[in-house]
Amino acid sequence: MPTRVSVVEDILSANDRLAVANRDRLDAAGIFAINLMASPGAGKTSLITRTVEALLPEFSMAAVDGDIATTIDADRIAALGVPTVQINTGGACHLDAVMLQEALSRLHLEGLELLIVENVGNLVCPASFDLGVHRNVLIASVPEGDDKPYKYPVMYRGVDVVLLNKIDVLDAFDFDIDYFRRGVEVLNPGLAFLPLSCKTGEGVAEWLAWLRGEIA
Amino acid sequence: MPTRVSVVEDILSANDRLAVANRDRLDAAGIFAINLMASPGAGKTSLITRTVEALLPEFSMAAVDGDIATTIDADRIAALGVPTVQINTGGACHLDAVMLQEALSRLHLEGLELLIVENVGNLVCPASFDLGVHRNVLIASVPEGDDKPYKYPVMYRGVDVVLLNKIDVLDAFDFDIDYFRRGVEVLNPGLAFLPLSCKTGEGVAEWLAWLRGEIA
Numbered sequence: 001m002p003t004r005v006s007v008v009e010d011i012l013s014a015n016d017r018l019a020v021a022n023r024d025r026l027d028a029a030g031i032f033a034i035n036l037m038a039s040p041g042a043g044k045t046s047l048i049t050r051t052v053e054a055l056l057p058e059f060s061m062a063a064v065d066g067d068i069a070t071t072i073d074a075d076r077i078a079a080l081g082v083p084t085v086q087i088n089t090g091g092a093c094h095l096d097a098v099m100l101q102e103a104l105s106r107l108h109l110e111g112l113e114l115l116i117v118e119n120v121g122n123l124v125c126p127a128s129f130d131l132g133v134h135r136n137v138l139i140a141s142v143p144e145g146d147d148k149p150y151k152y153p154v155m156y157r158g159v160d161v162v163l164l165n166k167i168d169v170l171d172a173f174d175f176d177i178d179y180f181r182r183g184v185e186v187l188n189p190g191l192a193f194l195p196l197s198c199k200t201g202e203g204v205a206e207w208l209a210w211l212r213g214e215i216a
Numbered sequence: 217m218p219t220r221v222s223v224v225e226d227i228l229s230a231n232d233r234l235a236v237a238n239r240d241r242l243d244a245a246g247i248f249a250i251n252l253m254a255s256p257g258a259g260k261t262s263l264i265t266r267t268v269e270a271l272l273p274e275f276s277m278a279a280v281d282g283d284i285a286t287t288i289d290a291d292r293i294a295a296l297g298v299p300t301v302q303i304n305t306g307g308a309c310h311l312d313a314v315m316l317q318e319a320l321s322r323l324h325l326e327g328l329e330l331l332i333v334e335n336v337g338n339l340v341c342p343a344s345f346d347l348g349v350h351r352n353v354l355i356a357s358v359p360e361g362d363d364k365p366y367k368y369p370v371m372y373r374g375v376d377v378v379l380l381n382k383i384d385v386l387d388a389f390d391f392d393i394d395y396f397r398r399g400v401e402v403l404n405p406g407l408a409f410l411p412l413s414c415k416t417g418e419g420v421a422e423w424l425a426w427l428r429g430e431i432a
Binding site: 039040041067068069070072073091093120121122123124125128141142143144145147148150151152153154166168169172173 | 255256257283284285286288289307309336337338339340341344357358359360361363364366367368369370382384385388389
């Protein structure tokens with residue numbers, strides 16, 4: 001029934017079709033991939049640094065780093081000894097499946113086990129573009145304020161785990177964790193929630209345990 | 217020469233044409249308008265609160281508040297006794313000139329002197345959409361990190377002043393003000409730079425002085 005197949009394909013956007021192809025390619029290579037999303041400066045690169053330092057002996061890893069401009073983040077990650085592909089979006093406010101497809105073709109996928117994708121710092125646009133990874137990770141941070149789930153619901157709805165970074169400065173900010181969590185719970189019931197500090201290392205072990213569990 | 221006029225008009229996008237119309241409308245009413253842009257949680261609403269509290273006796277003011285969802289910010293501003301129009305973008309990552317046009321038609325413009333527009337929390341997309349206001353204000357904040365001018369150059373290039381908020385927590389973060397300023401200076405030479413804390417009030421007087429000077 002070719003007509004029916006054609007209809008099914010049409011309801012997927014061009015981006016979603018490529019995302020499926022990316023996932024197939026990752027699966028075929030035995031690679032588990034995560035997509036880190038956050039506001040600018042919430043701690044995406046710091047989390048990658050912590051993760052690579054802890055898991056590099058365990059897993060063969062690579063990174064894909066999306067930025068409007070510069071290679072500041074990619075340089076930090078590559079310095080840890082991880083193959084890193086920089087995507088400069090040239091102004092675009094998010095990564096998409098085409099960009100990840102291009103990045104995958106620049107990596108040696110054979111033998112890789114974990115791929116970490118760092119999206120553009122933006123709490124809005126990245127949520128609308130499936131990349132074809134296995135888990136979407138949102139990094140919130142204390143200084144941003146406890147009302148962000150309420151104000152950026154699309155992002156909070158579409159992720160598989162929320163990390164709350166910079167808990168080392170909780171005392172310096174008026175941040176009500178219960179209010180924050182209630183907002184998350186309404187949008188994404190039962191979502192895994194991991195408070196941590198990439199600076200002090202507090203809570204990082206719980207994140208690594210969560211990630212190991214998902215990879216397994 | 218109607219053909220020539222037509223060409224000149226065509227190089228302006230639909231948004232830019234509406235922005236010009238907004239500016240004309242504001243000018244005709246004798247209103248000075250500013251557009252506040254920032255990452256999520258950098259302190260846009262806190263700056264509006266400080267500004268309204270200080271300048272309300274001096275100027276007749278109104279606010280337009282852009283958010284993906286909720287009226288949290290608009291409620292905070294309206295509680296100060298300022299007419300406030302909430303724009304819920306319904307997922308859109310920035311305000312545009314159409315949205316401001318619509319908001320203007322819901323305000324009583326007669327007698328207004330200062331209009332403060334709060335854009336969606338986003339360091340990328342709002343920079344590309346002229347609203348037709350008189351000054352574009354960027355609020356950076358210490359916890360975001362000192363590398364933001366380098367990584368989000370379009371935003372830093374397009375504004376008339378940069379505020380660095382949350383300087384009360386400078387000691388808790390590795391933030392190199394000189395590195396930050398060098399990044400700004402390369403993109404936007406001579407740009408006014410105002411460090412402040414909306415929490416403690418430090419530096420707010422300098423912001424108010426700058427704003428008064430621009431209105432005059």
